Amino acid sequence: MTIAHHPADELLLSYAAGATDEATSLIVATHLTFCPQCRRTVAKAEAAGGALLESSESVPLSGNALQAVMSRLDEPAPAPIRAPLTPSNVPAPLRAYIGDDLERVRWTQIAGGISFKPLFQRGESRVQLIRSKPGSGVGLHTHRGEEFTLCLTGGYTDITGNYARGDWQSTTPDILHRPLADAGEDCIVLAVSDAPLLFRNWGIALIAKWFGF
Amino acid sequence: MNDTKPALPAEMTALLATVGTKRDRAAFEILFVHFAPRVRSYLLRLGASAALADDLAQEAMLTIWRKAEMFDPAKASASTWIFTIARNLHIDAIRRERRPEFDPNDPALVPDEEVPPDTQMVRDSEDARVRSALTKLSAEQAQVVQMSFFAEKPHSQIAKELGLPLGTVKSRLRLAMARIKSALDGDA
Numbered sequence: 001m002t003i004a005h006h007p008a009d010e011l012l013l014s015y016a017a018g019a020t021d022e023a024t025s026l027i028v029a030t031h032l033t034f035c036p037q038c039r040r041t042v043a044k045a046e047a048a049g050g051a052l053l054e055s056s057e058s059v060p061l062s063g064n065a066l067q068a069v070m071s072r073l074d075e076p077a078p079a080p081i082r083a084p085l086t087p088s089n090v091p092a093p094l095r096a097y098i099g100d101d102l103e104r105v106r107w108t109q110i111a112g113g114i115s116f117k118p119l120f121q122r123g124e125s126r127v128q129l130i131r132s133k134p135g136s137g138v139g140l141h142t143h144r145g146e147e148f149t150l151c152l153t154g155g156y157t158d159i160t161g162n163y164a165r166g167d168w169q170s171t172t173p174d175i176l177h178r179p180l181a182d183a184g185e186d187c188i189v190l191a192v193s194d195a196p197l198l199f200r201n202w203g204i205a206l207i208a209k210w211f212g213f
Numbered sequence: 214m215n216d217t218k219p220a221l222p223a224e225m226t227a228l229l230a231t232v233g234t235k236r237d238r239a240a241f242e243i244l245f246v247h248f249a250p251r252v253r254s255y256l257l258r259l260g261a262s263a264a265l266a267d268d269l270a271q272e273a274m275l276t277i278w279r280k281a282e283m284f285d286p287a288k289a290s291a292s293t294w295i296f297t298i299a300r301n302l303h304i305d306a307i308r309r310e311r312r313p314e315f316d317p318n319d320p321a322l323v324p325d326e327e328v329p330p331d332t333q334m335v336r337d338s339e340d341a342r343v344r345s346a347l348t349k350l351s352a353e354q355a356q357v358v359q360m361s362f363f364a365e366k367p368h369s370q371i372a373k374e375l376g377l378p379l380g381t382v383k384s385r386l387r388l389a390m391a392r393i394k395s396a397l398d399g400d401a
Contacts, residue, residue, distance in 0.1 A: 009394070010386035014368065017361035018300040022310045024367070029313040036325040039315070041394065043289065044343075048393045049300065050293030051344040052362050054222060058250040059257060061267050066245055069274050073238065077279040085319055092316035166323070194369075 003035045005167040007148070012038055016045030023125035023192045027148050029093035030190060034166030089153070094190070098129070102153065102188060107131055113181075114138055124194040131188045132156065132181035140178040144195035147171045154187030156180060222340045225291040233281035241278055244291070249274050252299045258363040259303055269306060273299050290340050308365075339397055346396030354389040357382055 007028060014020050015028045032039050085092055088100040097119050098105055107115035113136025119127040124145070129152075130138065137156070148170055155164040158177040163169055171177065181187035225247060228240040252273045256266040276298050284294055304312045315322065350358060360366045360374075368386070372379045 008383065008387065009390040010368065010383045013358075013386055013390045013393075014361050017365065018304055018312065019361045019365045019367050021367065022312070025311075026313040029315050032315040033319055033321055034323050036323060039325070041390070044394055044397050045390065046297055047290070047293045047339065047343045047397065048347060048358070049296040049362055050290055051340065051347055052359075053248075053251050053255055053296040053299070054292040054340075055344065055347075056251045056254045056258075059254040059266075060250045061253055061270055062263070063267075065249060065267065065271055066242065069245060069249075069271050069278075070238070070242065072275060073241070073278055085316060087320040089321070091321045092319035093313035096311070096313070 003037070003166045003168075005161070005163060005169060006035065006038055007031060007168045008170065009041060011170075012041045013045045013048075016042045016049060021125055022122060023120070023127045024148070026093055026097070026127060027150050027190055027192045030091045030152075031150050031166065031168050033091040033093065091152075097127075105129065111138075112136060125192060126194075127190070127192050129188055130191055131186055132179075133186055134181050134183045137178055137180040139201050140176065142176045143171050143173050143193065145173070145193060147191060147193040149192075150190045152188045152190055154185045155182040156187045156189070157182060222290055222292055226286050229277070229281060229284050229291040229294070230286045232278065233284045236281075241281075244277065245274050248277075248292075248295050252295065255296075255299055255363070256303060259307070259365060261303070261307060265307070269299075269302055272306075273302050276302065292340070304365075342396040343393060346392045350389050350392060354385050354392070357385045358389050361386065 011020070011024070011028065015025060020028065032042065085095075086100065088095070089102050090098060090100050098117070105117050107117055109115045113133035115131045117129040117131075119129065121127070132138070132154075134154070148168065149163075150169075151163045151165055151167045153165060155162060155167075156179045157163070158179040160169070160175070160177065162182070163179075225244065228237075228244055231237045231240045232244065249270050253266045253270040256269050257263070261269060273295070277295060280298070284291075289297075301312060304310055347355070347358070356375075357371055360371050366374070368379060368382050371377075372382045375382070
């Protein structure tokens with residue numbers, strides 16, 4: 001599998017710095033599961049973090065912190081939280097949000113061939129899964145803010161290109177597109193946006209508004 | 214170890230690996246003396262109170278002791294690995310948010326392509342190269358890098374605070390990342 005579309009380097013730097021919010025971190029981490037190339041970029045940005053830490057001013061801890069920590073080294077470590085991972089079609093970062101089977105997600109159908117599943121909304125960021133049957137799509141739309149989309153299964157095509165499993169798309173208010181799911185299996189994407197989409201079709205706009213899409 | 218000269222990052226990386234393989238307390242003590250004050254300073258810059266920065270720096274050092282077995286000196290230097298631990302602890306304990314990460318044991322993980330094994334010597338020079346790349350950033354690039362690492366500000370927030378178009382913030386960060394990448398790829 002070769003990934004053709006990647007998140008921008010400046011976004012990977014922010015993720016490495018700890019500067020992205022939970023929604024953005026989730027979609028970046030899910031892409032990293034599919035993409036060795038971006039994992040290397042994140043590792044390089046983290047090396048910059050290490051260098052910044054190394055050159056940080058040294059501010060000694062108050063009291064006898066060294067002794068306090070040395071005396072706790074024999075304390076039993078808290079048990080690891082994560083159970084071993086079983087084979088699944090859900091990348092590990094997403095499992096905390098949707099479980100380990102895409103088929104068992106409770107989808108809400110909003111139009112012919114299109115279902116969605118809201119995951120969470122925090123601050124301005126909303127996170128959802130969108131599922132399209134082959135040949136269907138959410139219709140012509142643009143974006144009030146930034147939207148990131150990551151293809152999890154199947155594929156889709158719009159004026160900017162073709163997106164398959166692991167591919168990333170960043171869209172901004174200047175992109176008006178009509179993504180359509182490719183033939184074959186259903187296309188499921190993870191989408192993170194900082195504002196609701198703007199649909200050209202008022203019927204879809206109304207449904208989308210109703211569902212908080 | 215010679216106490217009179219400043220510790221080299223390579224020595225710290227070797228010490229951390231020793232803690233991982235041998236549970237060596239003396240090695241851990243040296244790591245503590247070197248890193249705990251730096252982790253504290255990082256947390257203070259992120260806005261933690263003095264007391265909280267003390268507590269979390271201790272917590273970070275305990276985490277380092279407990280997770281040292283997972284440290285792979287072929288993949289990262291000690292300072293890089295410790296940075297990621299301090300960063301995650303801050304997000305977890307102070308921002309009270311999750312920071313999803315890929316899991317190296319995930320059956321869905323697409324594995325790394327074959328790359329020639331890194332030698333320790335390469336790793337050591339990488340450390341020096343990334344530090345030198347950071348000192349060569351323009352003032353504008355260094356500012357947005359600092360705001361990312363030491364204030365954990367997303368692009369939109371940096372743009373707002375500096376009164377710059379979002380695209381300008383992104384391109385400054387992108388250029389900085391290009392510098393870091395090329396320093397590490399050895400063609401700087």
